[in-house]
Amino acid sequence: xxxxxxxxxxxxxxxxxxxxxxxxxxxxxxxxxxxxxxxxxxxxxxxxxxxxxxxxxxxxxxxxxxxxxxxxxxxxxxxxxxxxxxxxxxxxxxxxxxxxxxxxxxxxxxxxxxxxxxxxxxxxxxxxxxxxxxxxxxxxxxxxxxxxxxxxxxxxxxxxxxxxxxxxxxxxxxxxxxxxxxxxxxx
Amino acid sequence: xxxxxxxxxxxxxxxxxxxxxxxxxxxxxxxxxxxxxxxxxxxxxxxxxxxxxxxxxxxxxxxxxxxxxxxxxxxxxxxxxxxxxxxxxxxxxxxxxxxxxxxxxxxxxxxxxxxxxxxxxxxxxxxxxxxxxxxxxxxxxxxxxxxxxxxxxxxxxxxxxxxxxxxxxxxxxxxxxxxxxx
Numbered sequence: 624x625x626x627x628x629x630x631x632x633x634x635x636x637x638x639x640x641x642x643x644x645x646x647x648x649x650x651x652x653x654x655x656x657x658x659x660x661x662x663x664x665x666x667x668x669x670x671x672x673x674x675x676x677x678x679x680x681x682x683x684x685x686x687x688x689x690x691x692x693x694x695x696x697x698x699x700x701x702x703x704x705x706x707x708x709x710x711x712x713x714x715x716x717x718x719x720x721x722x723x724x725x726x727x728x729x730x731x732x733x734x735x736x737x738x739x740x741x742x743x744x745x746x747x748x749x750x751x752x753x754x755x756x757x758x759x760x761x762x763x764x765x766x767x768x769x770x771x772x773x774x775x776x777x778x779x780x781x782x783x784x785x786x787x788x789x790x791x792x793x794x795x796x797x798x799x800x801x802x803x804x805x806x807x808x809x810x
Numbered sequence: 811x812x813x814x815x816x817x818x819x820x821x822x823x824x825x826x827x828x829x830x831x832x833x834x835x836x837x838x839x840x841x842x843x844x845x846x847x848x849x850x851x852x853x854x855x856x857x858x859x860x861x862x863x864x865x866x867x868x869x870x871x872x873x874x875x876x877x878x879x880x881x882x883x884x885x886x887x888x889x890x891x892x893x894x895x896x897x898x899x900x901x902x903x904x905x906x907x908x909x910x911x912x913x914x915x916x917x918x919x920x921x922x923x924x925x926x927x928x929x930x931x932x933x934x935x936x937x938x939x940x941x942x943x944x945x946x947x948x949x950x951x952x953x954x955x956x957x958x959x960x961x962x963x964x965x966x967x968x969x970x971x972x973x974x975x976x977x978x979x980x981x982x983x984x985x986x987x988x989x990x991x992x
Contacts, residue, residue: 681835688842690879691867697839704831712823717816 647794647804650779651729659729663722670714677707724757728776728799735796742766746780746787762800764793775800849878851973851984852898856885856907856963859956868954872987874980877973899971899981900988902942902955905931905962912938916969923982926989931964939964940989951991965989 680703688696742764749761751774758777763770773793775783783803794802817824844850851874855862862882869880888895896914903911908931918930918937928950931939943949944962957963965985967974973981 685838685842688839690843690863690870693839693843694863697835700835700839701832704835705828708827708831709824712820712827713816716820716823 647802648782649794649802650776650782651732651801653733655729656726656733659722659726663719663726666714666718666722670711670719673707673714674711677703677711680707721757724755725776725778728757732796732799732801735801737794737796737801739792739794740764740766740771741792742771742790744783744786744789744791744793746783750777762793773800774798843879844881845878847897848972849876850881851877851900851980852881852883852894853900853902853984853988854883854885854888854895854898855902855955856904857902857956857958858884858886860884861954861956865951865954868951868991869984869987872983874978874983876978877980877984880984897968897970899968899973900985901966901968902963903939903966904958905964908939908964908966909933911966914969915939916967916971916974918967921967921975921982922979924986924989926986928989931966939966940985941965942989948992950989953992 681700684696684700684703743766745763745765747761747763751759751761753759759774760777760780762773762775762783764773765771773795776799779800783800786803792804793800794804851869853865853869855865860882862884866880866882869882873880883894883898885895901911901915912933915938918925918940923940925940929941929944930937931941942963942965943952943955943957945960949955949957949963950965955963965988967981967985971977971981973979973984975982
């Protein structure tokens, strides 16, 4: 655990002072919620469209079936149904659900109280997957006395890469990294 | 790489879907390509090289009134259950194996079948079948049936068929069409 000196709860005014010299980068801002909601809706629409198209093709093949082409039509229907279904499963799992998890995660980070912690950042290769939630990458933050294990949405790891191995200030919300910033970040 | 990892993580769902999909569509196609015995005439053929789909199509060109489809299957089609085989209307059977099956066949007397001068299969003075093919003969519907050389084949009628003279006579009409096919 970091000391009380280094871990400071931020008020709106304090946050500006704390990040003097470097602009704080929040991963999610309130205005992002609409964008994430739209992304989820679009993903959902694509998956429904794909499911509808698959079903429509299968029904069409059934309607076109006669004694002469029954075998071929059955195979065509099976392939269409299998491949279409696989794409729907993939889209739903990695499109719709991930978009929903990210939206919920963003809402949580935006609504939660944030604290600032400083230390040397290490981006590990350890990945975690909590059922029904976002994919997580584990970060280590060393302050000279202790090493903290922090979690960050894996899609945001790229933004942290430039500070890997450097001393930074991270903004935390309930154990998750919600942003990065600090007056001497990058030293 | 990430896509492959994603696919791997959902492999159980993909496999389950493939199984479910196969079972469901196989069931649907069984419904689509089949009908009740009263509306179909089924012929089972005791050859391995029968072009059953093409033969069914050819026979369907002149299908009797009230018949929706004509089905042709090799005997091996009934490997998972003999219900369909026992409910068939017509059988093209090797002469050497017909003897054991005779009790299930309908006598031809009084059926009004036009055999076109073909040889009959007679047991105990009763005619049960019509010769389809013999050694050295081209045989009826030879282009479709895949007769084995050196074997004689006869066409028989299921005694329980609803398509004999006591019913709509459709099996007799299909048999006549089959006998006329080259």
